[in-house]
Amino acid sequence: MNEIELTGLAAMRDCWITGGTAFDLAPAAWKAIAANANPDERERRLLAIAAQALDIALRPAGPKALKRRPPLPELAMPMLPERQRPLLRAALKHAADARFKTRVATLVASRGFVLHPMDWMPAASYQEIPDVYAPWVDWQAGVDGEKQSRREQLTVETWDDFYPAARRTALADMRRTAPALARQLIEAKGSSEPAEIRSALIELMGVGLSADDAPFLKSLFADRSGRVRELAGRLLARLGEHGNPGDGGTEDPTAELAAFFAEGKSGFLRRRTTYTPIRLKSPAQEARRGDLFATCYLRDLAAHFGKTESDFLGAWQFGVDDNADLFLIRMVSVSGGEAAVAHLADTLVAEGGKPALLVLHLMARLDSGRKRALIRQILKDTYDLHALNQVEGVEAGWLEWDDLTNGQTLPALHSAIAGNDEPLKRSADQILETLGFLATAATAEKLIGDVVAAGMAPAAPSLGLLRLNASLAGPGIDT
Amino acid sequence: MEFDLKTIEALAPDQASLSAASKLTKQSNWPRLEKNQQLALIWGECQGSGSNPYRVVFDTGDHGYKCTCPSRKFPCKHTLALMWIAATAPASFAAAGSTPEWVNDWLGRRKKAASPPVATTPGAGGKSIGEAAHDDERADIEDAAAVERREAAQRKRAEDTRSSVSAGLDELDQWIADQLRLGLAGFVDNSSDRCRRIAARLVDMKATALAGRIDEIPSRLMALRSEERPDAAIRELGKLVLLAKAWRSAPDDPELRRLVSTSESREQVLASPDATQVESAWEVLGEKIESRRDGLVSHSTWLLDLNSATSQFALLLDFFPASAGRRSNAFTSGDRFEARLVFYPARHPLRALVADRKGDIASGDWPDFSFSISDPLADHGARQDTAPWIADSPVMLPPGAILLDDRGAAWWQAAGDPHGIALPIAGTINPTLLGLNLAATAALWNGGRLDLLAAQSGFGRLDLS
Incomplete structure (x- = not known):
């Protein structure tokens, strides 16, 4: 289209927008086509020409500045095979929220595959995702520039070449294999990071924590962030060090907390010390006790009674005051030493039933073996199978068929499936989804057959994760 | 899995349904007939009056059924025909080890009947399989004057x-x-x-x-x-x-x-000497389901010819009343199959019917199409030259990427040409697309916006519809 036609088209367009006859404004060549007709027909002919000119001769004017995102990085694992994607999408569709969807990704990663980015992308804020997705988390975070998610060693020199998520993953790995090196890096580079990132880095010190870390943690009491100081204090307390340097006050919060417990004796032959929460008289007292539990450290509380952490926990009377039990467990989780955590978890799991469920609050501190032991106990007790959904940070794909047949789990599922109680059926659906994450491929396949035989529809959405699991049957999977 | 014709009689809503079903019992109407003995299921695809085949599944255990046709008779003639074939020619059904996704989808949503199916229903009276089979013969006798x-x-x-x-x-x-x-x-x-x-x-x-x-x-x-x-x-x-x-x-x-005014019937298109027939391998690019103001729902399924050197598309178009409720899709995006398509006669044939669907084929990359880098809408322009009334055109875009403007609206732009032509995209996009290099993108251009259908990328095929 030439300049004259463009100008003419613009004038006709303006005329038609407000209303009127555009014939006189049309380019001469167009007028010639439209002439020899009545006025209405002339306008229609010009309209037809203008429509084609707009459609063919003109192209949408793109903005001058279009923003391009960096290419999505490829991940270190192969993509899930195409034929498994329908199963995956079904499992993702059934997963209720981001946490459950992340579990699907974790299960698939445990079998050596990553998901297609159009099926699932981790949000930039996700923490509990398989490490292999760190480059995508960084991509989602939208960090500009030419940085790559490096697979090279993280050092002081390469620190700025790593995106935050990739750095976090590298540091966590390093804390497991070379904790001193990781600490030196955090010490050297952490202070220049904002408080939010600094506290995330300090949190990583919890991985492979040892007495060697104490001097650095003590140095953090001078940090300008209260969150960092609090984290450092808890980590020191876990090491058996005095975490709190004191705020200059004259009152002793540990003594105030200790006053909420009664020291007693039990047993006829071997008199044993016991600590029992006293009955509280008001909600205000309850709230104060909760605050004190949150700010005091286990080691200080045990020391107040002249006991070690493990001895104090051994003397605690569980079951007298559920709230006090819960606060104590949380206290152990954030400030208890490794030995105290392990001792308490083993004791409660061995006890089974309701006390075993308290161990759920220690999840962040438990090693893989203890997490598995807890899950096995929950399945064996069948006291509250729903508690399975609260188990966090546990590995995928290890639960064997024997673990399911060891207790009343299968009969409970059968009864829920065969019955007409809708809430019970929904509950069974959730448990099956969790088992879909925990089970080995062989267990998953067996479980599908078992529940289908009990009356569940073979294609029930709640079996989605189990079906995906069963289809990812180890190294023989066809890629 | 055995059931007899009496069961079909009992389930049929009326004699007319049985008569209609009898006409659909020919094998040629059913490109796919499969069964799974273990799950007590039979299913098939029946070529009905629409562009897309109807998908029918029947549970021989509890007599539950599902058909994707818009009929308001339950069971519809397609379901009755499927049962009829199963009762009279069970060998027509190929044994399948696993059930297709659309069958799984139905199984997942349905609630199993608590009690076994009843042998007969009160409505069974007055319906006869034998009479239905003879309806055809009667219909053939029509005098010349009539x-x-x-x-x-x-x-x-x-x-x-x-x-x-x-x-x-x-x-x-x-x-x-x-x-x-x-x-x-x-x-x-x-x-x-x-x-x-x-x-x-x-x-x-x-x-x-x-x-x-x-x-x-x-x-x-x-x-x-x-x-x-x-x-x-x-x-x-x-x-x-x-x-x-x-x-x-x-x-x-x-x-x-x-x-x-009105469209030809399926039979008229199949019989038309002007209708182009193309036997090829086809990929389902995507589907567009739109509710229209006239109370109809238009269901468009876009296909890509995988054996053509240039990008050739086909459109399977069906309409059904919105009041008939949501219909199951006849195809899944990414499906590939061999088929003979008959195109409605047109200057640029696009709308088509599946005349003969053959087997499914494996997924893979699209062929290397010859692209017009200078004008990605060249195909659209060529169609407009001979049929300027066309509103929407399918286009295959060359290598490119999706970018955002200042308002956050998405644009497609050719690779390696940051100042070249950019085409605005309809609606919102999945943000992940912004990080993917698109080797080829299939879309619909309506003169103002691109409606994305599917693309090929370093991460494989992307379903964008």
Whole structure:
């Protein structure tokens, strides 16, 4: 289209927008086509020409500045095979929220595959995702520039070449294999990071924590962030060090907390010390006790009674005051030493039933073996199978068929499936989804057959994760 | 899995359903018939009157069933025919180890009946399989005089329709001139009412297809930014002028008749000597399901010819009443199959019917198409040269990427040409797309926006519809 036609088209367009006859404004060549007709027909002919000119001769004017995102990085694992994607999408569709969807990704990663980015992308804020997705988390975070998610060693020199998520993953790995090196890096580079990132880095010190870390943690009491100081204090307390340097006050919060417990004796032959929460008289007292539990450290509380952490926990009377039990467990989780955590978890799991469920609050501190032991106990007790959904940070794909047949789990599922109680059926659906994450491929396949035989529809959405699991049957999977 | 014809009689809603089902029991109507003994399921795909085959599944254990057809009879004739074949020719069903996804989908949603199926129902009386089988024979006997009368009546109806449509187009012409005189700014603001009124008149004048198109103009305008709407209104109304003129010059042209009044039946298309037939491998690019103002739902399935050196598309188009509820999709995006397609006669054949569907084929990359790098809309332009009334065109875009403008709207732009042509994308996109290099992108261009269907990328095939 030439300049004259463009100008003419613009004038006709303006005329038609407000209303009127555009014939006189049309380019001469167009007028010639439209002439020899009545006025209405002339306008229609010009309209037809203008429509084609707009459609063919003109192209949408793109903005001058279009923003391009960096290419999505490829991940270190192969993509899930195409034929498994329908199963995956079904499992993702059934997963209720981001946490459950992340579990699907974790299960698939445990079998050596990553998901297609159009099926699932981790949000930039996700923490509990398989490490292999760190480059995508960084991509989602939208960090500009030419940085790559490096697979090279993280050092002081390469620190700025790593995106935050990739750095976090590298540091966590390093804390497991070379904790001193990781600490030196955090010490050297952490202070220049904002408080939010600094506290995330300090949190990583919890991985492979040892007495060697104490001097650095003590140095953090001078940090300008209260969150960092609090984290450092808890980590020191876990090491058996005095975490709190004191705020200059004259009152002793540990003594105030200790006053909420009664020291007693039990047993006829071997008199044993016991600590029992006293009955509280008001909600205000309850709230104060909760605050004190949150700010005091286990080691200080045990020391107040002249006991070690493990001895104090051994003397605690569980079951007298559920709230006090819960606060104590949380206290152990954030400030208890490794030995105290392990001792308490083993004791409660061995006890089974309701006390075993308290161990759920220690999840962040438990090693893989203890997490598995807890899950096995929950399945064996069948006291509250729903508690399975609260188990966090546990590995995928290890639960064997024997673990399911060891207790009343299968009969409970059968009864829920065969019955007409809708809430019970929904509950069974959730448990099956969790088992879909925990089970080995062989267990998953067996479980599908078992529940289908009990009356569940073979294609029930709640079996989605189990079906995906069963289809990812180890190294023989066809890629 | 065994059940007898009495069961079918008992389940049939009426004698007419049985008669209709008997006509569908020929093997040629069923490109796919499969069973799974373990799950007590039989299923199949029946080529009905629509472009897409109907998918039918039947539980031989509890007599539950599902068909994707819009019939309001339960069970429909397709379900009855499937049962009929199972009862009389069980060997027609191939044993399948696993169930297709659409069967799984149905199994997942249905609630199993608590009690076993009843042997007979009170409504079974008065229906007879034997009588249904003889209906066909009776229908074949029609005397020559009756045929002559019927054909004469058809000719008369066609002539009446032509006169009526012609009068309707005269009204449309006047209406368009009125819009220009009153101003397109006002037309854009009141397009809903104004289009509804002229569309209703056109329905009365038997220009039903054109009425449906005009009814959709307001929603097409509203999908654009306000500053783009006047140009879009010029495009839409100008194309109506062109279509009306073309129809007047050739009212019997099948393409123009289809766009203005009514479409041919499936049988007419299959019998038409002008209908192009293409036997090839096809990939389902995607589906578009849109509720229209006239109460119909249009269901478009876009296919790509995998054996063609240039990008060739086919459109399977069905309409059904919105009141019939949501229908299951006949295809899944990414499905690949061998089939013979018959295209509705047109200057650029696009709408098609699946005449003969063969087996599924494995997924893979698209062929290397020859792209027009300088003008990604060159194919659209070529179609407009011979059929300027076409509103939407499928296009295959060369390597490119999706970018965002300052307002956060998405644009497609060719790779390696940051100052080259950019095409705006309809609706919102999955943000992940912004990080993917697209080797080829299939989309629909409507003159103002790209509606993405599918793409090939370093991460494989992307379903974008």
